[in-house]
Amino acid sequence: MKILMAMMQHETNTFSTVPTPLARFCRGSSTGLPAEGEAAVKAFKGTGSALGAYIEICEAEGLDYVLPLAAGAWPSGPVEDAAYEYMTDKICAAVTAEKPDAILLHLHGAMVTESLEDGEGPLVARVRALAPDTPIGVSLDMHTNMYPAIVENADVVAGYQTYPHVDIYETGRRTALPILAMLRGAAKPTMAWGNRPMLPHVMRQGTHDFPNKQIQELAQKMEAEGALCASFFTGFPHADIRLAGSSAVVVTDNDPEGAQRMVDELLDLAWKERRAFVYEIEPLEQSLKRAQELKADGPIVLLDHYDNAASGGSMDTMAVLKGILDAGLEDVAAFAICDPAAVETMIAAGIGNEVTVSLGGKTDMPSIGRTGEPLEVSGRVKLISDGRFRNVGPMSRGVMNAMGPTVVLDTGKVEIVVTSTQQEPNDTAAFTSLGIDPTAKKYLMLKSRIHWRAGFRDLAAETVECAGVGVCTSDYSMLNFETVRRPIFPLDEDLQPVSVTR
Structure with missing residues (x-):
């Protein structure tokens, strides 16, 4: 028995001007193409990834498996059509050639291409057409x-x-x-799905917090009581596409009515608590003043959540870092500014040497009416790295990250990590791989929204959310939604929950 598995992951921020060519899906690959075959197996076997789980299960069951493609990119603007065609053609060609007994895909669920609002649906439809009777399983992002x-x-x-x-x-x-179980004849999966017209703010989607904590606990309870899978998707609101927003899918064992009932229960709970998904914004100046006044036994996280790689940010906006420098905060580690030109300048200067660079601000953001604003920063080149490190977990344990050439610039008060490609700080190894002990700092500036909690929540004494500048803004009034279905909450205040279900 043979299993075909593949990964194609991208969360598309349609307001982002960060391009998404095929090269963006090749992080850590020495070939300039996404990993495939044995190289892909080597990259993900034994890791805390969906592919790692697929491989482990196949090997435990004594099943043959093939992995034609493992492609993943940090969120950015729409995926170039040529990149999408390369990846989907690679997967579909393998389906035709291998004739697998089952297919396991790890997709994202929020990929938009230059031509398609929904990048993953057409891929799954093509795979189904090529393998009409083959069981297909799909893992998706929340x-x-x-x-x-x-x-x-x-x-x-x-x-x-x-x-x-x-x-x-x-x-x-x-x-x-x-x-x-389906292959063995031990289960007959039946699915139902539905959605609600609501765009939860990403900053209110964390599962440590109400109401998503309670919604996900309900989904887990459904699985404990017999559902094969129960999933509530918060949705990704920074995609101006028709069906952006919250949805749910429940898989049961030959009980379609029960699946639909559970879908409605998840969606009804989310809709009932929809106002708790709205994020209240604090002005940056007020946030930094509050941070200075805090007395904490441990690092204070300063969250630059408007410019985050995991939501399509350029990671080169300077508003929060400028506020930190202007306020004279000391004992700060900042992760990170993405500026390959500044990295080149600092590498040329060499470790131990003083340098003045025009840092960040290289990316214009027409979708929010802002141009890039570089900041002149002086300091000592403390460290130069190739930017490669493996996550220690709990998120994506063992997965390799590749930031490109990376420099630590020390201003005397702030150690600034400057990278050549975007990287979400969701793991302490982002700092420790560069010789920085995050537990020893008074402040940690993180360009993140929720994922920072995976690696840093337990060591953070306090958290101050800093509304800077960027296409990950939590201020929906800055975003020009033209395509998303209307009315929708909270863009439209009160409306009835018209859903699309099946």
Whole structure:
């Protein structure tokens, strides 16, 4: 028996001007192309990823498996059509050539391309057309913007139940095990899905917080009581596409009515508590003043949440870092500014030497009416690195990250990590791999929204959310929504919950 598995992951921020060519999906690959075959197996075997779970299950069951493609990129603007065609053609060619007994896909659920609002649905539909009777399982991110084609062409769909996403491996298992049961004739998966017209703010989607904590606990309870998979997707609001927003999918064992009942229960709870998903913004100056006044036994996290790699940010806006420098905060480590030109300048200067660079601000943001604003910063080049490190966990344990050439610039008060590509600070290894002990700092500036909690929540004494500048803004009034279905909450205040269900 043979299992075909593949990964194609991208969360698309349609307001972002960061380009998404094929090269963006090649992090850590020496070939200039996404990993495939044995290289892909080597990269993900034994890791806390969905592919890691697929591989482990296949090997434990004595099943043959093939991995034609493992492609993942940090969120950014729409995926270039050529990149999308390369990846989907690679997967579909393998389906035709290998004739697998089952197919396991790890997708994101919020990919938008230059031509398609829904990048994943058409892929799953193509795979289904090539393998009409083959069981198909799909693992998805919690930020899926669900379109019908995914559910209509898969047999099992499972989404992450934690944010930060520390259950990616577990979601792979939740996807694969019902598919194997289906192959053995031990289960007959039946699915239902639905959505609600609501765009929860990402900053209010964390599963440590009400109401998503309670919604995900309900989904887990449904699984404990017999559902094969129960998933509530918060959705990704920074995608101006028709079906952006919250949805739910439930898979049962030959009980479609029960699946629909549970879908409605999840969606009704989310809709009832929709106002708790609205984020209240504090002005940056007020946030930094409050940070200075805090007395804490441990690091104070300064969260630059408007410019985050995991939501499509350029990671080169300077408003929060400038505020920190202007306020004279000391004993700060900042992760990170993405500026490959500044990195080159500092590498040329050499370790131990003083340098003045025009830092950040290289990216214009027409979708929010802002141009890039570089900041002149002086300091000592403290460290130069190749920017490669493995996550220690709990998120994506063992997965390799590649930031490109990376420099630590020490101003005397602030140690600034400057990278050549975007990187979410969701793991302490982001600092320790560069010789910085995050537990020893008074302040940690993190360009993150929720994922920072995976690696830093337990060591943070206090958290101050800093509304800077960027296309990950939590201020919806700055975003020009033209395509998303209307009315929708909270863009439109009160409305009835008209849903799309099946």
